[in-house]
Amino acid sequence: MTQLLFILSHPPGSSIYAQEAFDAALAGSAFSNIALLFVGAGCLQLIEPKLAVEAHQRKDFQRGFRALPDYDVHNVYGCEDSFNQFRLHNQALVIQPTLLTQPDISALLKSVQRVLTF
Amino acid sequence: MNFALNIQGSPYTSNSHWSALNFAQACLSEGHGIHRVFFYHDAVLVANALQAPPQDEMNLTTAWQTLGQDYELDLCLCVASCLRRGILNDSEAQRFEKTASNLAAGFNISGLGQLIEASLVSDRVISFGA
Numbered sequence: 001m002t003q004l005l006f007i008l009s010h011p012p013g014s015s016i017y018a019q020e021a022f023d024a025a026l027a028g029s030a031f032s033n034i035a036l037l038f039v040g041a042g043c044l045q046l047i048e049p050k051l052a053v054e055a056h057q058r059k060d061f062q063r064g065f066r067a068l069p070d071y072d073v074h075n076v077y078g079c080e081d082s083f084n085q086f087r088l089h090n091q092a093l094v095i096q097p098t099l100l101t102q103p104d105i106s107a108l109l110k111s112v113q114r115v116l117t118f
Numbered sequence: 119m120n121f122a123l124n125i126q127g128s129p130y131t132s133n134s135h136w137s138a139l140n141f142a143q144a145c146l147s148e149g150h151g152i153h154r155v156f157f158y159h160d161a162v163l164v165a166n167a168l169q170a171p172p173q174d175e176m177n178l179t180t181a182w183q184t185l186g187q188d189y190e191l192d193l194c195l196c197v198a199s200c201l202r203r204g205i206l207n208d209s210e211a212q213r214f215e216k217t218a219s220n221l222a223a224g225f226n227i228s229g230l231g232q233l234i235e236a237s238l239v240s241d242r243v244i245s246f247g248a
Contacts, residue, residue, distance in 0.1 A: 004237060010248070017126070017159055017248050020199065024158065027230035032238060114237045116124060117245040 002075060003032040005112040011041035012062065013052055018045050019061040021118030026064070026071060028116070035075035035112065036068075037105070038097060043082045048092040065095045079105060120151040122236035126248040128160035129178045130171070134246040135164060139181055141244065146189050154192040154236035155182070157225075159248050162195045162205050167222035183224040193225045194232045 006025040010017040022045075028034045038046060045062055053060045068076060078097035083089060100108065109115060123142060127134020142152060157164065164178050171177050186193045201210065204220070207227050211219035221227065237243040 004234070015248070016202070020159055023198065024230055024233060028234050028237075031231065031234045114243050115245075116233075116237060116243060117247060118126065 001033065002035045002112045003114065004028045004034045005037060005108065005115045006034060007037050007039055007042075007115060007117045008045065009040050009042040010118065011044045012047075012049060013056065013058065017118065018042070019059065022061055022064060024116065024118065025073075029068075029071040029073050034073055035077065035108075036073065036097075037077045037079070037100070037108065038082070039079040039105075040082050041086075043078055043086055043088055046078065046088065046091075046093045046095065046097065048094055062094045068095070077105075077108065119241045120153050120239075121145055122153050122233075122240035122243040123155045124233060124237070124243055124245040125155065125157050125161040126159040127246060128248070129164040129169075132160075132248060134161060134248065135178045135182075136176075138244075138246040139178070139185065141246075142185060142191075146185075152189070152191055153240045154194055154232060155186075156233040156236060157193070157195045158199055158233065160199075160203065161246075161248075162199045163203055165193075165195055165200075165205050165222045165225040167220050179222050183222065186224045194236075195225055195227045196233070197227050197229055200227050 008021050012018045049062050076097045077100050080099040080101050123138055125134055125138045129135045169179055182193055206219045207221040208219045
């Protein structure tokens with residue numbers, strides 16, 4: 001059962017919030033069963049960041065998404081509406097989340113014990 | 119009910135601290151408990167003892183200190199967020215060989231585990247976003 005759901009809503013690059021939010025999620029995975037949900041501009045974190053990382057010399061924290069199974073994090077979700085809004089369906093992504101509709105997201109929010117929004 | 123607060127916004131450039139302070143005051147005056155107030159992202163800047171806002175404006179650092187003292191709150195800052203933004207207690211200042219420390223009284227620097235623990239043991243966790 002998922003104890004903590006981390007909602008990730010900040011885009012990468014424009015601030016350090018996305019990177020720090022992922023740090024918090026990894027800390028959560030050490031203590032409990034967690035899930036991640038990418039929403040809104042947060043979905044942009046999933047785009048393969050190679051060019052942006054090279055151009056801005058920032059840390060490629062998204063590489064860590066691929067290691068999530070090693071942290072026993074298997075439930076990674078994305079908002080389907082946001083994916084449509086940002087046209088992410090044909091983009092090269094770091095990892096492919098399970099896409100959820102609005103009713104799916106409502107059900108997810110009800111099923112988890114706590115929600116941490118970043 | 120027992121609450122955990124997760125505050126993320128910068129003190130004077132977002133509404134995060136104002137909302138959180140109002141929420142905390144309302145909560146405590148209604149007899150609810152606050153297990154921990156956790157400051158993350160730019161929210162840790164509120165614990166910079168060197169801030170001196172104009173006297174006719176709200177001083178957020180003092181507001182948290184007063185509330186913390188009145189209700190014996192655990193005002194906890196993320197260490198990684200602090201180090202990145204230059205909020206240092208004596209031991210971190212020494213460790214990184216800095217010339218001064220600037221952590222305001224009443225706040226303590228700890229790790230993300232404190233946010234996770236607070237989230238798991240409280241009845242509700244409320245995030246005040248950046």
